[in-house]
Amino acid sequence: MMTNYGTPSRTFVSGKGCVLTDDQGRTYLDFLAGIATNVLGHAHPAVTKAVTKQISTLAHVSNFFAHPQGLLLASRLQKMTGDSNARVFFCNSGAEANEAALKISRRTGRSRIVATQGSFHGRTMGALSMTGQPSKREPFTPLLKGISHVPYGDLSAMSRAVSKKTAMVIVEPIMGEAGVITPEDGYLAGLRAICDRVGALLVFDCVQTGIGRTGQWFGFEHENVHPDVVTLAKGIGGGLPLGATIAYGRAAQLLQPGDHGTTFGGNPVACAAANAVLDVIENKKLMQSAKVFERKIKKGLSSTPGVADIRGRGLLLGIELSSPIAKELANAMLGAGVIVNAANERTIRIAPPLIVTTSQIDKFITTFKKVLKEVDHG
Ligand SMILES: Cc1ncc(COP(=O)(O)O)c(C=O)c1O
Incomplete structure (x- = not known):
């Protein structure tokens, strides 16, 4: 394999629920879930059953034709938007979902885009052009023209950056x-007002924050705001490759026949997995439990020496450390049998499966405190 991911430190051979097993037989509590992807953990019986049934019935048809799992999933996503005019485009990844949003925005007749500094929208050239991280962009210039990046959370900067030439804000x-x-x-509602002033589309990239992770279907729903486009991937397929671009209202009519496509997008097997994921999230009330666990983790860790802050919602949390030891800590946690991620020098990101149990949350908190103490004093 190419060296683009660096050298992996573990090889995993199997998983069950929130536990992964490596090729040496060691087990790990998975608090990263494929980076916010395995929402139902590993080998969930509902996903396994749905995928097995679908692959033995119909594995693939071209996008010249429809299939029941895709139609069902599209109608469920439309229902979540509360907009009977919403329409869905299925693809295979978050980057592709954002590429589709970009192409929808071009169909407004405008071409400028405003995104935010520090953002991540994917690695394909369009998605990378919108990504606000210089280290990821610079090796691949020239990128798309007409895209600017403003500080995240700063409505005045966003207001100054948009104009009647802005196609979309992402x-x-x-x-x-x-x-x-x-x-x-108020930031998200403020963005809505700014986009309305200049007639730009408002796109929320919910690739990481969607499908129940933050305690709601989409990561923006704690504010009463309606975007024009929402992009999804990661959690929606429960481990199978699936992305979706949902356009609301007028924006849903912008792509014309022949404008866009992908061979595997909305594949029956991936859609069957997604329908199973949505069933379990609904039936087991996993969005409610994500909120309960958020409070438990924040309460359990907030006064821990070495923890400066805990950000995020539901089961997407960033634990800000008082010193820049996140990488060392993530490695030590792995050694102690818990998978977390160092999002930057000072932040540990956790995104466990939504099916995580109370005792697994307790185990995470205890291990985190112990390992942080060792790393901090070591
Ligand atoms: C917010 C966001 N958008 C887009 C992407 C890209 O998704 P993918 O890796 O599936 O292309 C990611 C991936 O981490 C993401 O977090």
Whole structure:
């Protein structure tokens, strides 16, 4: 394999619920879930059953034709938007979902885009052009023209950056890759007002914050705001590759036949997995439990020496450390059998499966405190 991911320190061979097993037989509590992807953990019986049934019935049809799992999933996503005019485009990843949003915005007849500094929207050239992280962009210039980046959370800067030439504004409701950066309440509604003033589309990239992770279907719903486009991936397929671009109202009519497409997007097997994921989240009330666990983790860790702050919502949390030891701490946690991620030098990001149990949360808190103490004093 190419060296783009660096050298992995573990090889995993199996998983069950929130526990992964490596090729040496060691087990790990998975508090990263494929970076906010395995919402039902590993080998969930509902996903396994749905995928097995679907692959033995119909694995693939071209996008010249429809199939029941895709239609069902599209109608469920439409229902979540509360907009009977909303329409869905299925693809395979978050980057592709954002590429589709970009192409929708071009169909407004405008081409400028405003995104935020520190944001992450994917690695394909369009998505990378919108990504606000210089280290990821610079090796690949020239990128798309006409895209500017303003500080996240700053409505005045956004207001100055947009004009009647702006096709779209794209923002993550919580910046995940940047270290789980949560904006102040009112930011998302403020973006809506700014976009309305100039007639620009408002796009929420919910690739990391969608599908129940923050305690609601989409990561923006704690504010009463209606975007024009929402992008999803990661959690929606419960581990299978699936992305979705949902456009509301007028924006849903912008793409014309022949404008866009992908061979595997909305594949029956991935859609069957997604329908199973939505069933379990609804039936087991996993969005409610995400909120309960958020409070438990915040309460359990907030007064721990070495923890400066805990950001985020539901089960997407960034634990800000008092010193820049996040990488060392994540490695030590792995050694202690718990998978977390160092989003930056000072932030540990956790995004466990939504099916995580109270005792697994307790185990995480205890291990985190112990390992942080060792690393901090070591
Ligand atoms: C907010 C956000 N958008 C887009 C992406 C890109 O998704 P993918 O890796 O599936 O292309 C990510 C991935 O981390 C993400 O967090």
